[in-house]
Amino acid sequence: MSDIKKCAIVHNTNHIVHKSEVSSPENPTRLIRIMNFLEGRLRLFERPDCTLVTDFPPATEDQLRTVHDEGYINFVKNYCERGGGFLGDSTYLAPNTFKAAISAVGAVIKASQLVACGEADTSFALVRPPGHHASTDSFGGYCIFNNAAIASSVLLDEGLAERIMIVDIDAHAGNGTMRIFYEDPTVLNLSMHRDPHDFYPHDGFIHQIGRGKGRGYNVNMELPENSGDEEYLYVLEKLVKPIHEQYKPDFTMCLVGFDSHYTDTQCNLQLTGNGYYEFVRRLKELNKGKLSVAIEGGYNTTENVNLAHMMVFSLLGEKPPYDDSLNGLSTSMMREVKTRTLLEEKLRELEELLSDYYDFKTA
Numbered sequence: 001m002s003d004i005k006k007c008a009i010v011h012n013t014n015h016i017v018h019k020s021e022v023s024s025p026e027n028p029t030r031l032i033r034i035m036n037f038l039e040g041r042l043r044l045f046e047r048p049d050c051t052l053v054t055d056f057p058p059a060t061e062d063q064l065r066t067v068h069d070e071g072y073i074n075f076v077k078n079y080c081e082r083g084g085g086f087l088g089d090s091t092y093l094a095p096n097t098f099k100a101a102i103s104a105v106g107a108v109i110k111a112s113q114l115v116a117c118g119e120a121d122t123s124f125a126l127v128r129p130p131g132h133h134a135s136t137d138s139f140g141g142y143c144i145f146n147n148a149a150i151a152s153s154v155l156l157d158e159g160l161a162e163r164i165m166i167v168d169i170d171a172h173a174g175n176g177t178m179r180i181f182y183e184d185p186t187v188l189n190l191s192m193h194r195d196p197h198d199f200y201p202h203d204g205f206i207h208q209i210g211r212g213k214g215r216g217y218n219v220n221m222e223l224p225e226n227s228g229d230e231e232y233l234y235v236l237e238k239l240v241k242p243i244h245e246q247y248k249p250d251f252t253m254c255l256v257g258f259d260s261h262y263t264d265t266q267c268n269l270q271l272t273g274n275g276y277y278e279f280v281r282r283l284k285e286l287n288k289g290k291l292s293v294a295i296e297g298g299y300n301t302t303e304n305v306n307l308a309h310m311m312v313f314s315l316l317g318e319k320p321p322y323d324d325s326l327n328g329l330s331t332s333m334m335r336e337v338k339t340r341t342l343l344e345e346k347l348r349e350l351e352e353l354l355s356d357y358y359d360f361k362t363a
Contacts, residue, residue, distance in 0.1 A: 004118065004120065005121070006050060008124075009038065010127075011126045012054075035126065038308065064105070067180055100128070102145070115291070116160040122293070123292045147294060156186055164253065165249035166254075168255040170298075171259040173203055174255060178218055194227075194269055217247075221347070225268045231343050246358050252292070259298045274324050310324070
């Protein structure tokens with residue numbers, strides 16, 4: 001690209017070969033419908049300030065090894081070559097999953113490089129399989145390789161960043177990313193997710209703030225059920241912003257799961273399209289207009305299209321394309337008071353744990 005784009009959409013088209021033989025919410029339709037809308041109805045890539053990138057190298061095995069054990073990489077490759085199958089923990093491998101997975105990693109690397117190198121102000125990696133539950137030596141929750149963790153390692157190795165901040169707003173804790181960087185101060189992982197005491201992955205608790213040199217650089221904000229726009233934006237202002245301002249990352253990545261949306265009845269969070277739009281807008285503003293976003297979960301294929309529309313317009317600096325507020329459909333005032341009270345208790349607990357590393361008094 002010869003001119004700087006406001007937004008680059010990076011997409012691994014070969015994700016379609018990663019498909020389970022039995023029904024799974026994590027299937028190609030998730031991205032097919034989004035891309036059909038962006039390319040077709042929205043005609044997004046006819047805009048001069050937005051570009052679609054589908055030609056990029058897959059992640060190399062050397063790049064995978066910056067995060068994952070070689071034995072685990074070989075396990076995935078060999079399992080696929082033998083025809084694949086169900087691994088457990090909702091995760092499956094198809095015969096060509098390895099190709100799709102290294103392409104997904106390659107897409108997130110490319111999306112990150114475009115922003116880090118100044119070729120695009122923002123980027124949005126539309127990829128599958130997702131990655132944030134994958135740890136050094138294990139799969140989990142539909143995830144094979146940790147796309148964001150590998151991309152972060154590549155940026156650090158290439159000298160494109162010295163300090164990276166990952167902000168994860170999927171409904172589920174980014175526990176794989178947490179464990180990969182648990183002792184590493186060069187990547188600050190901040191995950192906002194539904195309280196995992198009774199919710200998958202039953203990991204990513206407030207008290208897990210890192211170890212050794214990484215202590216203080218891992219942050220888990222446990223969100224009560226029914227947390228919505230007000231709660232997410234409150235945490236952004238009271239927690240994310242002061243940590244960002246004091247850590248001073250030179251690259252920030254946002255991992256977005258559309259399962260935090262109020263239409264996802266399994267996750268029981270209340271984030272609206274307006275909330276997604278505003279959260280990303282403010283996070284981009286914190287980063288002086290620069291932000292790289294990658295999709296993680298979210299399995300309502302109809303709502304995914306609408307939310308992708310919101311995300312792209314937020315990254316482009318356009319007004320929200322539609323109004324997705326709850327408009328009185330939210331539950332009672334009693335529920336809202338209870339949720340906020342629980343949230344503030346959790347936030348105070350987390351701030352106290354992190355008080356040796358960050359000053360929250362002015363937030």
